Amino acid sequence: MQHPPTRRSRRPAPRAACRPPPGWRALFLIALLVTPAVRADEEPDPRRAISPGLVPFVPSAVSRPDGWPGKAAGDAVADALEETDAAPKRLPEEPAADGSVNAERHVLSSIRSKPGGPLRATAGDVVPATFEETAAGQPGAAGLPEPVLLEGTRVVARVGPEVVLESDLLTPKALEWLESVSPGLSPEQVRELRAQICRQVIDQHIETLLVYVDACREIPEDKLPEVRQNVDKAFDEQMVPNLLRESGAANIIEYEHLLKARGQSLDSMRKMFFERGLAQEWLRKNVDDTGEIPHAEMIAWYQNHLSEYDYPAKARFEALTVKTELKRSKQQAWDLLAEMGNEVLAGRPFAEVAASRSEGPTARNGGRFDWTSKGSLASKLLDEAIFTLPIGQLSAILEEEKALHIVRVTERVEAGRTPFIEAQTGIRDTLRQERREKSMNDYLSRLRGRTPVWTVFQNASPGGQAVTAGRPTTTTTR
Template structure:
């Protein structure tokens, strides 16, 4: 594992009445402490060594939660130094980013602990050897990619970009052990029979049915562009006469339509399919799914315009053949099984876990503030 984070300790001097309380943790080499109450919980919680949560006494560090955002945070920190961004805004942003990632970090920590509990000392040592070797391979690959020759140079390179070798190692080991424990608890995926797949197919026929759909063109004559309804009606009559005389609908659209689609012949959605329920004009939609293909409709009148439509192509609703979706169905079933197994594993781990987090305390403080500022707060929070 990487070097332990520096010790975090409570201030031994006299503290005000709202002084923070702490939870201690030791790994045999160093002690860390988590601020779990008091208003100081909201102040400066984003240093790398800050413990933001404990899971069964083991710490989760701010650095672990902020690592994915380091490149952006470094730019923001430079903005703070340049006076372009208030420091308190950056602290709040960091806090929100950590709050976003804390649930996943807690789950990984629980899974990691679950794996360790199932292993004997010799097995843990063997896994640590494997993790060390695999992490070394990953580091060497990253060094080669960036043309870096030494570990020291690589560590400096990471620090310039807001990372550290120690935090990378922590994250790698945590993710790997969590994944392995979950995989072991889930077991091997079942071999699904064709009958089982067919049952799923029949239960989800709606998902594999392609709805009825049409491609169509339209002619739009707007009242406001022709001095009102009467002027628009005159233009509509000219267009209708040309259609009766056999002029191609697309050419009539290009000549008379007020829609921007006229340049492309009036194709709705650039010629894409339209399905039932997707149009706001129910009368037009009804005609599109009932009138013969190739037929031009009678005019439709609204409060703002006249329309004429033509069905170019229509397909009836069709059920996708089973053989075409068999592989997808198998993936869906196995995915659902994995998710169910994961929920069961996590529920069991959470049931017996003791978890403390600065985010829970922050929530309490926010609610207390609402209570002080708003006499109706109790009603709002219920």
């Protein structure tokens, strides 16, 4: 009779490598005989290697030696804790090869020469915690050079996270001027000139950095590299050719050497150009100067500033002059001037007569005087004549103490006031500029309120204060 087929087991057959080697029972018995037995009254040692493959137990904490920093002498709590069962057991120090015991073993070795063995303290190439070193009083006494401040690296201001160096404020033109005036000056005088230049431009530079920091705070971080790439491209294409032409450098390499000799670099100038360009664009975006100026507001401005639109009478005129203080009598001077006047009346151009015979200050220009306001002339006689004579008519001979004159008015405007219809364009521009300045000042005030600002010149004056987050705080120097 045939038996039905049985379902085969899917469990794979044991591998030959898993089978115990021949004689394994004998090896096991030998291991039992070699391994020392543990007495019932003996506490098992956790560090003893019981069998291969087991890692010895490492205490979670090791008691500090008596000389360890932080443990006060006579610390009763620490001593009591070490005497209890809760305190970790200390490892006995093993003597060295010469029989001495090292008392400065404060650090446990992280690498053991015998893996599986007990941890031992080591002091090899380890600085003890109680090590002290006396610092040299003077740098020169220890053989170290005196610190030297590199030129241009002085920190003159901080605006938020941005640091302003002296070299950031000294432009190539300023450095060129310093080179021209430095010969013959002492180093202290040169440093004072550099400080004066920085003091003059630092306020404007701080305003630029305030806006720049705000732009970096608001613009998404992933967009800044693209913005910087576009600005750097504009710098290389527009600014670099102008810089090369102004400096007289033949190429960009020669210009970089010139900048390096002055303590600057093209990269620093490119960075400055980026900061200023981004700040200007961000300022334009945040300052509101758009919108139509109401007509009523312009009229109100005009009515409140009427005196600014009043103008005095003014005139243009020509003059023939003969001086009486030369080696001639007054009668001779009178006759000479009368001859010149008769020539003009006979039809000779006034400018020709004046250029050839007049002794006045404008004789070379044909005796012509440009627009002259009433009351602006030193001679009251001439002032009255040019504002009373009919236009185009020769005056009689006007006699003064040192000269004789004949004048003719060519053009005159009486005193009056500019009408609103002529002034409204200028009024609109003025009001728009005022609106822009107010918006910009409000914006900068908000930035100063949330951006710390400090300058080195605040410490230079007594009672100087540094502005931090919009609030004045007393500065301290170390």
